[in-house]
Amino acid sequence: MSSVKKIQVWFQIHKWTSLICTAFLLMLCLTGLPLIFHEEIEELEGKPHLAREVPAGTPVAGLDKLAETAQKKYPDKVIRFVYWDEHEPNTTTFSLSDSIDAPPDNYVNLILDDHTAEVLDQPKVQEGFMYIMLQMHIDMFMGIGGKLFLGLMGLLFIAAIVSGIMLYGPIMKRFDFGMIRTERSTRLKWLDLHNLLGVVTIVWGVVVGFTGVINTTSDLILGLWQMGQLAEMTAPYKDAAPLTGKLSSLDQALALTKKAAPGMEPSIITYPGTAFTSKHHYAVFVKGNTPLTKRIIKPALIDAKNGTLTDLRDMPWYVNALFVSEPLHFGDYGGLPLKIIWALFDIATIVILGSGLYLWFARNKATRAHINRLSKNDTEILTVLAQKENA
Known part of the structure; x- marks a missing residue:
């Protein structure tokens, strides 16, 4: 060629x-x-800072107490996720929905004070310009x-x-x-x-x-992880009887995870039955402390009936690629x-x-103007030729 x-x-x-x-x-x-x-x-819109200054060593209320407060606020809903915002220290956010398998957009968030278990805010995140x-x-x-x-x-x-x-x-x-x-x-x-x-x-x-293309495949990547690593981690519970009664302690689940993954911080806890775990486990996702490692998380599965740690693994490469690409896409490093x-x-x-x-x-x-000029010239030439022929 x-x-x-x-x-x-x-x-x-x-x-x-x-x-x-x-x-x-x-x-x-x-x-x-x-x-x-x-x-x-x-910040410009005047979003309030919920974090409260407290002396070092001030005791915290504990996740179980916070979960109890959130559940009392909405007794007809169920808790699906617990997570932490690094920009709001000394707070924990609980996400509650009508049911454990409700659509992703069916939820209400409650931000609680880690020390007093007081409800600080109920942000409306599904509205507004942003x-x-x-x-x-x-x-x-x-x-x-x-x-x-x-x-x-x-x-x-x-x-x-x-x-x-x-x-x-x-x-x-x-x-x-x-x-x-x-x-x-x-x-x-x-x-x-x-x-x-x-x-x-x-x-x-x-x-x-x-990175934008990678981010658009997040649902497919989640599906691959569910069918692959998550299915392998929860295989021993495939035929287990459904959970009944009160779930094991959140505080115990977090403590076991921190012990198994020293130097890492909790990012999110998902309740049994959500898309990020099985029907029998809490999934406690932990992250690193550096600008890069805090984007890469690993799951620990805690038996929600007896409170034991059953598995802790690094995420597959394709999941880590998604975690790294999202902040890079927006220049958030x-x-x-x-x-x-x-x-x-x-x-x-x-x-x-x-x-x-x-x-x-x-x-x-x-191009159209050029074609029009050529067409006009052709018409004029044909007209002259026709006149000469008639003459």
Whole structure:
């Protein structure tokens, strides 16, 4: 295949992959921008800090007491999850639902004081601007179908980046890097800017696009983990009788896990019957202390009848890839400086997408004008020939 033919093929790939995914990528960039700064936005909105300063060594109420308080607040609901927010020390959050197998969006959260067992807040997390931005960015309010569709758009975005690189290389053999021809037409200026920003954001675009694709497969990854490692860990309880009576102590489950995984901190506890454990176990997920290891969690299974530790394992590589990719997607590893860099690249990508649409429309308009001119010339020639023939 000749070099000219190769360029034509890459041009067609770049054009159609870009056109198909541009509208959805614009939506993702626009919704992703406030999500990068979600913590800072919540601060500006006046979100209260629930943490209370207490002297070192102040005794805590214990998880069993906290669970009792949460259950009294909503006696007709069941506790499904217990988790901790690193931005709200000295607090524990309980998530309660109408039933253990209720839909994921059926829940109410209660934030309790670790020391007094007092209910501090009942946040409404399924409403407001940031909730809408998050859901649009994750699945467009369409569930797993929306996630997988956005994952496909992410793959097209990566294909558009690769094809753009293949097109930009031959161009730069004839021009200086970063060239913007300001003395020529508006379309050429936008073309040069589009190409320059595209090259500058290559690495960021591939990282964000690839991690975004991984994030859209979270439901599939959860299913693989359930059918694989989780099924293996809970196999001895496959034919066990259903749990009856009062469950074993949460405090005991947490203490056993901390002893088995020293140096790690609790992240979330899931109750028996939820998607992250079996019908017979608490699953206590613990995490590390460094910026990287705190993104990687491992599950400990605690028999919810007798309170014994039955298994503790590292997660499979594909689950860890999901845990690492989610914060990287939003630049949530290096504090505010990295968030600002992520936001600048996000804005540059918005300019790239917008200029790409402009160039496509401008090219089509110029092509139609050229065709019209040719058609007009052809008509004039045919008219002259007809007049000569009649004469």
